[in-house]
Amino acid sequence: MNKRHSIRWRWLLLAACGAAIAVQVQAEALATRVLVPTQRYDELVSDAVVESTRQTEIAAQVPGRVTALYVKAGDRVGAGQPLVTVDQRAADQQLAAVRAQAAAAQADLDVARRELERTQTLFARKYVSQAALDRAQARYRAAAAISTSRLAQTRAAAVEPTLHSISAPYAAIVARVDVELGSMAMPGTPLVTVLDPNALRAVATVPQSRVALLQMRSPARIELPDLPEPDRWQTASSVTILPLADPQSDSIKIRLALPPSTSNGIRPGMFARAHFPIGAPHPRLMVPLSAVVRRTEVDAVYVVADDGSATLRQVRLGETSADQVEVLAGLSFGERIALEPLAAAKR
Structure with missing residues (x-):
């Protein structure tokens, strides 16, 4: 054998050794798993x-025309964020009237108090009779009761304008808007539906x-x-x-x-x-979904032998559980499967 042939054979030998090393490295890099029983319940x-669990239909509490609509379906809203405004001009006028009546009642109460004080002074000096004192006391008590009533009406009327501005009860998503701008809102009629x-x-x-x-x-x-x-x-x-x-x-x-x-x-x-x-x-044979090869109507996995060779084997699958699937037939406990079908197919 001449020198040229000797060099050629050396290169062929080195190439063969390199291929064997590459195959060995590829075999070592193939991810596998030994099948062991997995305890699972029937389902x-x-x-x-x-x-x-928290879905609310927000309805109007007072009648009025919708003057502002701040949200649409799909919007995220925070707790207390305005959703709809109902015309409150009538409520504002009613509040002003009640406040005026409360002021008039308070003025009458002041007059009745001063009159009672003068009557008590005169009665102490024997200038007026007991009947006059009783009338002054009765007028003062009546004026005090009317003033208390007017103040209560004022507080009640002050609440009504707040009912015209409808806000979100909690942080939520607007599921549905049931009114349009300018439509009439009536008590009990749903306006907006929100959910958590x-x-x-x-x-x-x-x-x-x-x-x-x-x-x-x-x-x-x-x-x-x-x-x-x-x-x-x-x-x-x-x-x-x-x-x-x-x-x-x-x-x-x-x-x-x-x-x-x-x-x-x-x-x-x-x-x-x-x-x-x-x-x-009871024990079940579970394999990762990523290890299953699906070809038309055939399900299969690559079974890895002791010598590192991979063979595609058909299996019958059962129920899926998250990223795992049960194998009903085709595999046995103790066998080794390839977790990466693409890498196993290249062996």
């Missing part, structure tokens, strides 16, 4: 709807015969199918079973409080599913 799934976006719950309807099976020692989960991950799954912070049953459907409503959410995707009226744990926990 009772029930349809639910999201609602706000941080106080939400899901209300599920469960057959009365299944309520006794619910396992309340484990937290219930709420699925919001219309939201993407990770907001799709929420854990109920509390569960309340209402004491009354619907006689027509023989069902009971259960309230599941949603944790305070920083996402704007959860809204009252959304469809949800409540997942209640039932029975006793």
